[in-house]
Amino acid sequence: MRAVKAGAYHFLEKPVDLDDLLITIEKGLEAQRLRLEIAALRKQHRWQFAHVEFVGRSAAMSELAQIVEKVARTESATVLLQGESGTGKDLVARAIHAHSGRRDHPFLEINCTTLPETLVEAELFGHERGAFTDARERKKGLAELADGGTLLLDEIGDMPLGAQAKLLRFLEDSRFKRLGGTTDITVNVRVIAATNQKLERAVQEGKFRGDLYYRLKVVDLAIPPLRDRREDCAPLALYFVEQLARDLKREAPTMTPEAIRVLETYSWPGNVRELRNVLERALILEDTQEIRPEHLPVEIRGASQPPEGGDQLVQLPPEGFSLEDVERSLIEQALTRTRGNVARAARLLDLSRDTLRYRMKKYSLAASPRASKAALGGS
Numbered sequence: 001m002r003a004v005k006a007g008a009y010h011f012l013e014k015p016v017d018l019d020d021l022l023i024t025i026e027k028g029l030e031a032q033r034l035r036l037e038i039a040a041l042r043k044q045h046r047w048q049f050a051h052v053e054f055v056g057r058s059a060a061m062s063e064l065a066q067i068v069e070k071v072a073r074t075e076s077a078t079v080l081l082q083g084e085s086g087t088g089k090d091l092v093a094r095a096i097h098a099h100s101g102r103r104d105h106p107f108l109e110i111n112c113t114t115l116p117e118t119l120v121e122a123e124l125f126g127h128e129r130g131a132f133t134d135a136r137e138r139k140k141g142l143a144e145l146a147d148g149g150t151l152l153l154d155e156i157g158d159m160p161l162g163a164q165a166k167l168l169r170f171l172e173d174s175r176f177k178r179l180g181g182t183t184d185i186t187v188n189v190r191v192i193a194a195t196n197q198k199l200e201r202a203v204q205e206g207k208f209r210g211d212l213y214y215r216l217k218v219v220d221l222a223i224p225p226l227r228d229r230r231e232d233c234a235p236l237a238l239y240f241v242e243q244l245a246r247d248l249k250r251e252a253p254t255m256t257p258e259a260i261r262v263l264e265t266y267s268w269p270g271n272v273r274e275l276r277n278v279l280e281r282a283l284i285l286e287d288t289q290e291i292r293p294e295h296l297p298v299e300i301r302g303a304s305q306p307p308e309g310g311d312q313l314v315q316l317p318p319e320g321f322s323l324e325d326v327e328r329s330l331i332e333q334a335l336t337r338t339r340g341n342v343a344r345a346a347r348l349l350d351l352s353r354d355t356l357r358y359r360m361k362k363y364s365l366a367a368s369p370r371a372s373k374a375a376l377g378g379s
């Protein structure tokens, strides 16, 4: 007991079962590896684009960071950002701007969804006095105000067709007229367009101009959903915990490997934004030094944790079920997941290897689907 208090991972009682000893050592090493990995993750996998920090360790994210770097160096290449809601389109647009020669000029944004159709053109290109009923004064549009800087056209898929035609002309020669105006105004603006719909489909459906689509996608960046790059969950989570703790003026809690695994298992329909919100909630509600799975919302834990309400690991349905079928199915799943590695499958099921082999024999299960019965004992 003193050894455990002093930090020993575990203890075994004599007589020692060698299989148990091996499993305990493997578990201990795995726990240590995860802790070291988490410590290392704290500082790695971050790119700094001026004040904009970009986090990720998936191949997709490092590739994206390199492209941001290259695009920022171009004077005014147009960029099309496609990705589900919350994947980081705004962040990437800001990173490009902050890292470019335009950084000391404005970064302006127009959201084509929230704006009434009739106002999109006026917002973008401005209007002269009396151009339409409400136009009592001359007003500059965002294209004019962003001169020298970057203009983000968010949810470009929702831009009305009339505004699309004007935008295309503007992209071709950097010139436009204010609504109701007669003189051409020339500006120097980089346009970045973002969308969470498949623009190609909108083109096929006639809702989006094909010529504008091809003009926009000079640099075409697709940001994959978080569920397709689960390895980014850990560095993102550690980054957000640190950032949120700083905002809340408290010390950043650590995250247990189990909590990280829960984050890596969930499907994140709201992508990175949802991950950030979940951690913010945990930090606000839990005054803990260590974020553990129970500090995360049930929906998130759902995939990897027993349901709440009752201590039961598995709920027995009213009509009951065959315990042997369940056992057989779990053994099959463990073997599939470990690609037939009996030692690792045994660990997943918290069995000794001999016990697992015995039960595999009982259910006539081979280590791998292709293995013959003769190989049944191998691992």
Ligand SMILES: Nc1ncnc2c1ncn2[C@@H]1O[C@H](COP(=O)(O)OP(=O)(O)OP(=O)(O)O)[C@@H](O)[C@H]1O
Pocket: 053, 054, 055, 056, 083, 084, 085, 086, 087, 088, 089, 090, 091, 092, 196, 272, 273, 276
């Ligand atoms: N790779 C990343 N590194 C650090 N923070 C990120 C990353 N990706 C996204 N975020 C953060 O996640 C949140 C959501 O990102 P952002 O607003 O850029 O998403 P979006 O794709 O523009 O979403 P929407 O389509 O809803 O506008 C922001 O707080 C952003 O800073």
Ligand SMILES: [Mg+2]
Pocket: 089, 090, 154
């Ligand atoms: Mg956005």
